[in-house]
Amino acid sequence: xxxxxxxxxxxxxxxxxxxxxxxxxxxxxxxxxxxxxxxxxxxxxxxxxxxxxxxxxxxxxxxxxxxxxxxxxxxxxxxxxxxxxxxxxxxxxxxxxxxxxxxxxxxxxxxxxxxxxxxxxxxxxxxxxxxxxxxxxxxxxxxxxxxxxxxxxxxxxx
Amino acid sequence: xxxxxxxxxxxxxxxxxxxxxxxxxxxxxxxxxxxxxxxxxxxxxxxxxxxxxxxxxxxxxxxxxxxxxxxxxxxxxxxxxxxxxxxxxxxxxxxxxxxxxx
Numbered sequence: 482x483x484x485x486x487x488x489x490x491x492x493x494x495x496x497x498x499x500x501x502x503x504x505x506x507x508x509x510x511x512x513x514x515x516x517x518x519x520x521x522x523x524x525x526x527x528x529x530x531x532x533x534x535x536x537x538x539x540x541x542x543x544x545x546x547x548x549x550x551x552x553x554x555x556x557x558x559x560x561x562x563x564x565x566x567x568x569x570x571x572x573x574x575x576x577x578x579x580x581x582x583x584x585x586x587x588x589x590x591x592x593x594x595x596x597x598x599x600x601x602x603x604x605x606x607x608x609x610x611x612x613x614x615x616x617x618x619x620x621x622x623x624x625x626x627x628x629x630x631x632x633x634x635x636x637x638x639x
Numbered sequence: 640x641x642x643x644x645x646x647x648x649x650x651x652x653x654x655x656x657x658x659x660x661x662x663x664x665x666x667x668x669x670x671x672x673x674x675x676x677x678x679x680x681x682x683x684x685x686x687x688x689x690x691x692x693x694x695x696x697x698x699x700x701x702x703x704x705x706x707x708x709x710x711x712x713x714x715x716x717x718x719x720x721x722x723x724x725x726x727x728x729x730x731x732x733x734x735x736x737x738x739x740x741x
Binding site: 514544586590600 | 676677682685689722732738
């Protein structure tokens with residue numbers, strides 16, 4: 482995947498058919514982090530703290546629902562992925578990047594949790610095919626996240 | 640925190656927020672970000688800039704504090720504002736918590 486163009490409104494990438502499929506698959510995995518992972522405090526506390534925890538869970542649930550709608554709208558929009566032989570063109574509005582980064586990081590962190598939250602990230606493929614899938618999703622989500630962050634650093638062309 | 644770039648060494652610019660005398664009544668809540676091995680350093684820096692409106696230098700300072708010391712006290716605020724910040728940070732799946740200042 483490579484950056485083709487960045488203007489004040491949109492950023493355009495060129496990507497292969499395989500990269501397009503991988504990105505779509507990652508976005509369709511969302512959400513991956515279990516709701517119980519979101520904790521306001523390190524330890525349980527009094528009733529006021531329980532109420533604040535409830536508010537956090539509500540806030541995260543609302544954000545997830547909104548991000549899921551954004552993912553669906555992006556994937557369904559005919560201009561998001563356009564054929565540009567022999568590859569594809571991905572067009573993103575600058576306003577899409579924040580929720581896309583949230584979605585990709587949710588997939589990355591959720592996959593890490595599914596792997597057992599290892600303190601040292603695996604450097605070799607696990608034996609279990611389900612764990613291989615989780616490891617690949619974690620690494621690919623991180624890769625797209627990095628590419629998007631780098632694209633945001635590019636000064637917009639007039 | 641997962642490395643994707645060479646560590647950037649910055650001077651110790653920030654006073655310790657947790658122990659700083661706080662003249663504003665009610666600003667007795669700390670927003671703390673904890674280290675984990677999965678969030679990329681550049682991503683954490685980006686999130687701090689977005690959520691708090693910080694400069695890259697300040698965001699990198701706190702990111703490195705998380706990475707090297709295990710945690711960073713990001714802000715000392717009123718309960719309402721501190722809760723808001725923790726919600727925002729958790730929307731980005733950072734490990735952020737709310738603690739009452741001692």
